[in-house]
Amino acid sequence: MGAFSDTRGYVVELGQAWNRFWFSPTDPATLCFIRVLAGAMLFYTHLVWSLDLQAFLGQEGWLPVSFIRDIQGHQWSVWSLFFKIEQPWMLWSVHIFALLVFFCLMLGLFSRTTAVLAFLLAVSYAHRVSPGAFFGLDKINCMFALYLMLGPCGACYSLDRIRRLRRGDTSPAAPSTSANVAIRLIQLHLCIIYLFSALAKMQGENWQAGSAVWWAVANYEYQSLDATWLAGWPVLVALATHLTIFWELFYCCLIWNRFLRPIMLWMAVATHVGIAMFMGMITFGLAMLFANFSFLQPATVRRWVDPLASRIAIKLTGSP
Amino acid sequence: MAKKRPENQDPVDSPPAKPKKLAKRAASAVPWHPAWRWLVSILVVLHLTAVFVAPWDLSTDPALPPSYMAQNDSQGNPLPVPPRESSVWQQPVVPRSLRGFFHHYLNLAYLNHGYQFFAPDPAGSNLIRYQVWDSGGAELASGEFPNIDQQWPRLFYHRHMMLAAQTGEMGEQSGRLYAKHLIRRHEGKTGRVEWILHKLLSPQQVLDETPFDAPSTYLVLAEINETSAVALNSSSEELPIAIPGGGQ
Incomplete structure (x- = not known):
């Protein structure tokens, strides 16, 4: 009886957690x-x-x-x-x-x-x-x-929003469940990408040996900013190689922890800005960073973007 | 798609038919109707399973059983390993079946990827070097791609880099098509395309000041001659190689 009620309690809690994860308006x-x-x-x-x-x-x-x-x-x-x-x-x-x-x-x-x-x-x-x-x-x-x-x-930071303001609808963008579903899907998709990217790398001898970052930056056709000074720093190359794999591999777990999330995101910034700057893949590096932004809290986004968005809205609508 | 309740509707302003249910749902901070949540949950699980199985399947390989012994021919020489479709090989049945099940969905949404960026190992670059001549043998055009001096912005250069790199997966026929395209573009009669691998330098070679574009770092993998209509010859067999940065 105790085991049954424990299991039932677990399932109920699991259902509630599932609902909170997917269906809480954000x-x-x-x-x-x-x-x-x-x-x-x-x-x-x-x-x-x-x-x-x-x-x-x-x-x-x-x-x-x-x-x-x-x-x-x-x-x-x-x-x-x-x-x-x-x-x-x-x-x-x-x-x-x-x-x-x-x-x-x-x-x-x-x-x-x-x-x-x-x-x-x-x-x-x-x-x-x-x-x-x-x-x-x-x-x-x-x-x-x-x-x-x-x-x-298009609920905010959009011309749709400006049009609503011009019509006199000044109510702020309301919390939305479908926005949460969309963000959750981006987050989980990104986790899958990093996981399999790491698993594929783990099959490579140079990734295992810790030299893969060298072979990536040594590619003449990819080179953008010169990183070939790394030739004299094999330990740094090895650290970067191993860190890349471990970061990608454990991203899908550690990104959900609120204390580790900033670390994982800053590592994403370092990795993708590095790819953009040293390998010239600016667009790809930025796109991956944008996907990482799905883990930013809306309050953080508002702190960054709202001041600029408000200025633009005032210019376009003529009223604060 | 089924109609759902407006998600931002304030329970206080809702029709008074089911105030208790609405109040309960508002209290749980989950505004959607349970039936709608069930439906979305099922779709989400199916979708994420599909997203997961594509790279899972692409990252798995069939394996020979541990007890497998290569057969010998009549003279005692070992026979080649049977093809991977052969029943000798153990296939990863779960990812193969799941990917098969989701195959068309993955295609429709462009999700059929392995995400193997720079894996299993970073490789050298592929280059396509070309020449085009008119019927009198005068050179009309020559060059190579990718070419950082000619292809700008960087993304445009990168598209050409991928075009050259994916020759490795598509085989010699793609090189032949590049030659045809170049002949057409420059209104020539004949053309030659060289498919080149630009090898990577080791740290020691760089410390020894070997230039990255030293002639010894370029290896011609195939040379393809083409006329405006008929292929003349090809000198190398197809050599499948990894796409640097492309992955599966």
């Missing part, structure tokens, strides 16, 4: 902040395709659509608008439309609609260049677009 400030950053990244990422749009995304570019579809196995679920588009004018029309969507998402104009469109478009681009020219940035961009669709990503 201030949407963090989600909205991520919308601004991810929207900017989506816009920039796709703007860069404009430099050689036909070659990367056209029917007969570097890798023709027919070849890509052969490699992808002609699966119906690997889909892209660009598989169907043949005329250059149509390609450019879709591209300009996509840039407008990403720009609107960044500004928070018709946010819920543009978030859905941004997801469909981002996946379309990614599937067209996978394989071909895709890399981690596309995976993270699509992840953002997927989860931004789920919550009120």
Whole structure:
């Protein structure tokens, strides 16, 4: 009887904890902040395709659509608008439309609609260049677009908010359960990314030996700021290598502890800023940092962003 | 998607039909209806399982049983290991099955990834070096990608780097397609593409002041000649290599 009631009590508590974790309404400030950053990244990422749009995304570019579809196995679920588009004018029309969507998402104009469109478009681009020219940035961009669709990503820091203010609706963005679900999904997805990134590295001899960071910075094509002075500091290289693996491996556990969370986040800053500065992967490094921002408390985001957002709102609406 | 109760509705302003239930739900700080919560919970679990099994499956390999002994041919020489699809190999059935179950969902949402960034080991870069000639043999264009001087901004350069790197996964045919594209772009007749591996320098080589772009660090993996219509020859076999920074 005691065991039964203990088990029942445990299950009830588990259910309550589950509900608190997923369904407690939260201030949407963090989600909205991520919308601004991810929207900017989506816009920039796709703007860069404009430099050689036909070659990367056209029917007969570097890798023709027919070849890509052969490699992808002609699966119906690997889909892209660009598989169907043949005329250059149509390609450019879709591209300009996509840039407008990403720009609107960044500004928070018709946010819920543009978030859905941004997801469909981002996946379309990614599937067209996978394989071909895709890399981690596309995976993270699509992840953002997927989860931004789920919550009120335009509740604040957005033109949608300005429009509401102009209509006289000055009530603050209300706590939202769907914002919490979206943020939780970004957080857990990020944990899975780091976990498997670490497990894959652990199979590498150079990661085990503690030399992998050297081989990464020694790559001439990746080099940005020169870090080859590390050649004379093998212990530093080894420490950075081992620390990277342990940080990635235990991120999924330690990030949930409120005392360790700041440490894990500062390590994320160090790692991804390092990748951005020394390996030139600025966009990817920033995108990973933006994903880490999902662990910021809304109050922290408000402390950082609200002063600027208020100034912009006053300028655009003419009233405080 | 099912209609749900407006999540920010103040219980005090709600219709008075079920005030006790609303008050109870407000007290528990979980505003959604239990049925809606159940549905979302199931979807969340399914989604996260899908997100998890994609890299899990991609990080697992089949294994030979510990007691496996290589067979010998009639002259006593060991036969090659059977292909990985063979029943001799033990397949990781759970991740394979789960990924199979979620396969189309993962594709639809672009979630079918291994997240193997710089794994299992950082590798050298791939380069594509090319030349294009007209029908008279005059050179119309030459160059290589990625090329930091020609491809700006950095993301554009990185796209070209990936284009060269993923040649390793797509095989020689991709190099042939690059050649065709370059011939078309420069309105040439023939073209040559060299697929090059730029090897990494060890710390000692750097301390010995070996330049990162020393000629000895470049290894030609394949050379592909192409005309505007017909392939002429290729000198190397496909050599699968890791995508630096690309991962699976």
